[in-house]
Amino acid sequence: MKRKSLALLLVVALLVTLLAACSGGDKPKPTDPPGSDPVVTKPGESLPTEAPEPGEPKIFYDWTTSRSSWSPHNYTNSRILNVFSTMVGIVSSVDGSDQLLFVPHDTEELPYSEDGGKTWICKFRDDLEFTDGTPINAKTYEYSMKMLVDPLLVNKNASYLFDPCVVTNAKEYYLGECDWEDVGVKVKDDLTLEISLSYPATEIDFYTTLGSLIWPVHEELYEKGMNEDRTSTTYGTDMDMMESCGPFYLKDWVLDGYEILARNDKNPLVKAGYYFLDEVNTRYVSENATRWQMFQNGELDWGALSGDNYEANKNDPRAVKAMSPNVWGIFVNGASKNEIMHDNDFRLALYYSAPRVAVATEVYVLYDSPNYMIAKGISVTGSDGVTVPYRETAKAKAIVEKFSDNDDKALELFEAAYERNGNKKITVELTYFDGQEAMKRTGEVCQEKWEGLFGSDRFELKLRAVQPMQAYDNYELGDYDLGTGVDLANEFNRWASMVVWTSDYANPTITGFASEEFDKLYHETMYGELLLDADARIDALARMEEILMDYCVFIPTMENNNTWLVSERVELPTYTYLPWVSYGFFQSDIYPD
Known part of the structure; x- marks a missing residue:
């Protein structure tokens, strides 16, 4: 029609x-x-x-x-x-x-x-x-x-x-x-x-x-x-x-x-x-x-609240609130020239011990601290026609439980990776956007947490400032160990956003991730039989999220609900x-x- x-x-x-x-x-x-x-x-x-x-x-x-x-x-x-x-x-x-x-x-x-x-x-x-x-x-x-x-x-x-x-x-x-x-x-x-x-x-x-x-x-x-x-x-x-x-x-x-x-x-x-x-x-x-300051001076027509500004102005009648479909965090390069990054236990050690709460509530103050990749702002519609937040589904809740913060588990995984590394000190580099103080502070919070947990004699996190667009170019070239950034999402079709993690995506962020199961699920939910089975499609979305997190392609640190x-x-x-x-x-x- x-x-x-x-x-x-x-x-x-x-x-x-x-x-x-x-x-x-x-x-x-x-x-x-x-x-x-x-x-x-x-x-x-x-x-x-x-x-x-x-x-x-x-x-x-x-x-x-x-x-x-x-x-x-x-x-x-x-x-x-x-x-x-x-x-x-x-x-x-x-x-x-x-x-x-x-x-x-x-x-x-x-x-x-x-x-x-x-x-x-x-x-x-x-x-x-x-x-x-x-x-x-x-x-x-x-x-x-x-x-x-x-x-x-x-x-x-x-x-x-x-x-x-x-x-x-x-x-x-x-x-x-x-x-x-x-x-x-x-x-x-x-x-x-x-x-x-x-x-x-x-x-x-x-x-x-x-x-x-x-x-x-x-x-x-x-x-x-x-x-x-x-x-x-x-x-x-x-x-x-x-x-x-x-x-x-x-x-x-x-x-x-x-x-x-x-x-x-x-x-x-x-x-x-x-x-x-x-x-x-x-x-x-x-x-x-x-x-x-420019907003307060009347030089701009809108300003984003954060930190002390949020606490002081959150009830202002001029305030408008929204939900982001995106999650910010740290890309993890499992194909880095730094061989320790190839170790899945090491990557997961970083994931389970990531100071996401400190980043979200101390660095950014007003944001949520996600231990998941699909944001709270994403909703899905089941076979019964009812639309609910994806994170409220049973499979999504199970993912949150599986990947909850766990320093003890992180230390155990690090010990195993450290031993495979010949008990030699591990050094990795975190890229952050040059000139963006909150991102630098995020890196410093991670530095403090990981070096404190794993021992500064066994682990060192170096920080590297790079211009934002150059940073994303480096991610596509694989020239990084860890890198701050955002996992963008299609607000209308979260399955479509998963394409960036498929094996044949045109301009991927290099993480070393490749999964036949993931590729098949993407194809089936976008073009195959699962496209018409709403409940099975939601379950498949959860499985794709779980596969990505099992590999640790990305360490979520905050949802920028603004x-x-x-x-x-x-x-x-x-x-x-x-x-x-x-x-x-x-x-x-x-x-x-």
Whole structure:
């Protein structure tokens, strides 16, 4: 059935229960855990957030840590690139109904399938264009998809085309095993694109992946930025090397300084009335304490609570709370050049003795201390149609019990590994994000705990400061022992997030982990028989989590359930936390005093 729009009606009672138990969540920024205390990156002159006079521009003053590129093919958190359009828009309702909406963006109606989810028809509007007037149509999207999985470019987000929705032969093309003509992306006419999948996809899976994570790129500029051997392009690295087409366009950008987005009145979602701001002025500020001070000074429109700020402001009427689907912690490289990291007992010794409570409650103060990988913010729906928090299921509870903190067990495992190491002192290195004081403190807390428990004469933890994006590059290269970071999760389909741990994932964090059982469970829950058996699928998710934890690919330390204060002059589109859009900051309105 063809649809003009689709509303995901949230189970409000469930959300209220969850939010009462936790203190918030975050727009996932892999390099910036809320509550961290990193270095300021040239905040520039003060930009006061005074309420506008009637008729003056409505400007929202935002912050982030940094941005080096606007390329949707490589930017880590590309779902928040508001300067580009997509086939499907995911927005908050703006009528006070607190609904998450899936609406047509560049398409004239939502993409639809008439064969059970294997073939999807995308019909585009006839008036789409980039800010320079270049038309956007089915051919534009086909070119963007082709470049996304180009085997020479090796783009970081290439997997968007084959996980979790598997476009026919997209991965084979990415691996250089077939021609583009063999890929299931076909232009039927200028305004119609047909996408064929290897396995059926549900509407929500299609909308939240291919529908909302494939962005049109400007072909002329993309090609202009290509190097001679076509292994890279400078597209999106400079204002002259990109054109916008989203709800906002890039008006100004100073690397390591700020970015200014202005409303794009030609965008379909703007025309439909989902966006009201004239501009979003985003400052690049890494230090949490500085951001908080700027918020208090009226220079930013929102600030994250942490530490003493949380205790003092948690009951402020301006506070909004959310739940993160992600868990922060320490990646563990079982394939490191440091051979002790290959020892499973040693890795588990670190896991069972990790000072997660101290990290969550002393370093970050307000966060939960998880001894699991799947966050409390993830819910699942059983065969009876009842939606519950995943962590409340029997299998998930058993995992918590199995992997509960246990210093005695950790010491026993360490003794065994130490003996196999020839009773020689063990030294490992922990990478943390340079300039982020809370992460450094996390490393110091781990250092103190592990060296104290195992004996500083037998174990040493060295700390290594690395710039955030370089750290993630190192993780993909396997150049680390332990590394701080976040295990990102798909809020709508937690099974899909498990793809990053499968044996043939395109850009994995190197941990040495490989499991035939895990790969099979992933395939069965995403594309096989378990897809239609809700209870068995939930049990399989728990088993996958257990397999990962048995190997110790990741040591969870905190769930960044967050609380934010929002300026009184800002009218949010929703005051109920919604997956994907959070509180819809960019959909806010601002009223004069």
